[in-house]
Amino acid sequence: MHDSEVAMDITRPRERGGPVRLTYVGHSTVVVEMSGIRLVTDPILRPRVAHLRRTAPAATVTAPIDCVLVSHAHMDHLDPRSIALLPGDPVIVVPRGAARHVRNRRVIEVAEGNQVEIGALTVQATHAEHDGRRYAVGPSRPSLGFRIVGDRSIYFAGDTGLFAGMADIGRSGIDVALLPVAGWGSRLPPGHLGPHTAARALQPLAPRVAVPIHWGTLSPIAAGRKRRRNGRSAAEAFATHAAAAAPQVSVVVLPPGGTLEL
Numbered sequence: 545m546h547d548s549e550v551a552m553d554i555t556r557p558r559e560r561g562g563p564v565r566l567t568y569v570g571h572s573t574v575v576v577e578m579s580g581i582r583l584v585t586d587p588i589l590r591p592r593v594a595h596l597r598r599t600a601p602a603a604t605v606t607a608p609i610d611c612v613l614v615s616h617a618h619m620d621h622l623d624p625r626s627i628a629l630l631p632g633d634p635v636i637v638v639p640r641g642a643a644r645h646v647r648n649r650r651v652i653e654v655a656e657g658n659q660v661e662i663g664a665l666t667v668q669a670t671h672a673e674h675d676g677r678r679y680a681v682g683p684s685r686p687s688l689g690f691r692i693v694g695d696r697s698i699y700f701a702g703d704t705g706l707f708a709g710m711a712d713i714g715r716s717g718i719d720v721a722l723l724p725v726a727g728w729g730s731r732l733p734p735g736h737l738g739p740h741t742a743a744r745a746l747q748p749l750a751p752r753v754a755v756p757i758h759w760g761t762l763s764p765i766a767a768g769r770k771r772r773r774n775g776r777s778a779a780e781a782f783a784t785h786a787a788a789a790a791p792q793v794s795v796v797v798l799p800p801g802g803t804l805e806l
Contacts, residue, residue: 562579562580562695563577563805563806564576564577564578564694564695564696564698564805564806565577565578565803565804565805565806566698566720566722566755566798566803566804566805566806567798567801567802567803567804568755568757568798568799568800568801568802568803568804569584569587569588569589569603569605569800569801570588570598570600570603570760570761570762570800570801571586571588571620571728571757571758571761571762572585572586572588572615572620572621572702572703572724572757572758573585573586573587573588573589573603574700574722574755574757575605575609576692576698578665578692578694578695578696578698579663579664579665579694579695580663580664581610581611581662581663581664581665581694582607582608582609582610582611583609583610583611583612583613583634583662583665583667583692584605584609584611584612584613584630584634585612585613585615585690585700585702585722586613586614586615586621586622586702587605587612587623587626587627587629587630588603588620588621588623588626588761588762589603589604589605589623589626589629589630590623590625590626590629592765593619593620593623593626593762594619594620595764595765595766596619596620596728596762596763596764596765597762597763597764597765598761598762599760599761599762599763600760600761600800600801601800601801603800603801605629605630605631606631607631608631608632608633609630609631609632609634610632610634610635610662610663611634611635611636611637611662611665611667612627612630612634612635612636612637613637613667613690613692613700614636614637614638614639614642614646615639615672615687615688615689615690615700615702615703616639616642616672616674616685616686616687616688616702616703617638617639617641617642617645617678617685618678618703619678620728620762621702621703622638622642622645622646622678624645624646624647627646627647627648628647633650634650635650635651635652635660635662636648636650636651636652637651637652637654637660637667637669637690638651638652638653638654639653639654639655639669639685639686639687639688640653640654640655640686641653641685641686642678642685645678654669654688655669655686656669656670656671656686656688657669657670664694665692665693665694666692666693666694667690667691667692667693668690668691668693669688669689669690670688670689670690670691670699670709670713671688671689671704671707671709672686672687672688672689672701672702672703672704672707673687673704673705673706673707673735674687674702674703674704674705674735674736675687675735687702687703687704687735688702689701689702689704689713690702691713691716691718696719696720696806697716697717697718697719697720698718698719698720698721698722699713699718699720699721699722699749699751700722701721701722701723701724701737701745702724703724703735703736703758704724704735704736704737705734705735705736705737705741706737706741706744706745710745710748710749711748713748713749714748714749714750714751718749718750718751718752719751719752719753719806720751720752720753720754720755720804720806721745721746721749721751721753721754721755722755722757723737723742723745723746723754723755723756723757723782724736724737724742724756724757724758724759725737725738725739725742725756725757725758725759725778725779725781725782726738726739726758726759726760726778726779727758728761728762728763728764729764738778739756739778739779739781739782739784739785740781740785742756742782742785742786743782743785743786743788743789743790744785744789746786746789746790746793747789747790750790750793751793752793752794753793753794753795753796753804753806754786754793754794754795754796755795755796755797755798755804756778756779756782756783756795756797759776759778759779760776760778760779760799760800761800776797776799779797780797782795782797783795783797
């Protein structure tokens with residue numbers, strides 16, 4: 545489906561005004577509970593995905609999921625077997641061209657600027673500065689971020705570098721920004737945020753709260769079991785840089801499995 549606005553019938557209570565909960569599962573996987581809807585971003589739940597091994601504690605999601613948001617088609621963000629492990633019958637929202645990688649009939653392809661209504665939530669696809677092709681050699685594919693609006697407004701950046709449009713996203717209002725702060729290898733390629741650049745992104749985005757993601761979860765198998773790259777130090781470095789770059793933003797570092805309640 546390519547409509548700019550698509551309404552989905554989600555048969556769950558649509559209660560507003562309750563607590564908003566964010567649970568960091570690891571890497572870019574966050575469970576968002578808001579306005580009677582439960583959604584998850586870029587679910588990676590298996591012990592191994594392609595050439596990457598999970599070094600954080602095992603991941604499980606036990607409560608039914610209404611919606612899955614996939615930022616791009618890289619294997620550490622779009623894993624059909626992890627999606628299949630999710631309880632419930634979720635709607636899967638993916639960038640255009642990525643539906644072919646998802647074994648699910650309830651798939652919505654979106655482009656930058658499109659909106660999807662998921663019960664009481666509005667999900668808007670935003671720009672992401674990142675090469676989202678599935679394989680190193682293959683057709684170009686877009687990457688997206690998502691602004692999720694219900695009782696609060698949450699910005700999930702996906703994988704991205706800095707881009708000018710962050711100021712526009714910030715002007716729309718953000719309560720919580722989920723920002724990547726590291727990678728999984730020994731270097732951080734273009735199209736990613738590190739601890740320092742993620743802290744710089746806080747100025748144009750202007751969230752009330754920032755939660756670092758994309759750290760401390762996956763490591764290349766070839767690196768060996770004892771070498772855990774980009775661990776908590778990346779999240780702590782982000783918090784340090786953020787205190788200098790945007791002292792008005794509250795930074796909450798959640799360990800994999802940790803929950804923030806608003």
